[in-house]
Amino acid sequence: MEKGRAAIPVSFSWIIYTQERRKEMEWWLGYLLVANLVGWLLMGIDKRKAQRHAWRIRESTLFAVALVGGAAGSLAGMYMFRHKTRHARFVWGIPFILLVEFILLLTYGRSLRY
Numbered sequence: 001m002e003k004g005r006a007a008i009p010v011s012f013s014w015i016i017y018t019q020e021r022r023k024e025m026e027w028w029l030g031y032l033l034v035a036n037l038v039g040w041l042l043m044g045i046d047k048r049k050a051q052r053h054a055w056r057i058r059e060s061t062l063f064a065v066a067l068v069g070g071a072a073g074s075l076a077g078m079y080m081f082r083h084k085t086r087h088a089r090f091v092w093g094i095p096f097i098l099l100v101e102f103i104l105l106l107t108y109g110r111s112l113r114y
Contacts, residue, residue, distance in 0.1 A: 028108075036073030039065045043077025043084070050083070063093065071098035 042065055046057040062084070066074040075094045077083065084090040 025109075032069050035065065035069035036071075036076075039070030039073035040077040040080075041073075043074055044081050047081040047083035059089070062090075063097075066094050066097045069101060071095075071101050 039062075042057055042062055046062065049056050062074060071094055075098055078085055078090060078094060
């Protein structure tokens with residue numbers, strides 16, 4: 001044992017480990033909440049711009065937000081605002097991205113078990 005350092009019992013080290021994992025999960029959940037909120041808002045903003053014949057948000061931007069974790073919010077926004085629901089790329093693409101994100105979340109979540 002090093003001089004001046006107390007040994008941490010195994011049970012306490014487990015508590016520290018689980019607290020670190022919990023903080024990591026809280027960060028990811030916060031990130032996903034923000035990403036989905038942005039996806040939902042962008043769908044609403046783009047719908048509003050379409051109604052006013054204004055400059056629109058690029059489809060690539062809408063897909064990019066979905067790809068970085070905002071697929072659930074984008075999908076909710078699509079149907080809540082009835083926007084992009086006639087475009088096959090969105091009707092099939094956004095749910096597919098959501099499915100992939102869900103699988104990744106399950107896989108990643110299992111690796112965080114204590």
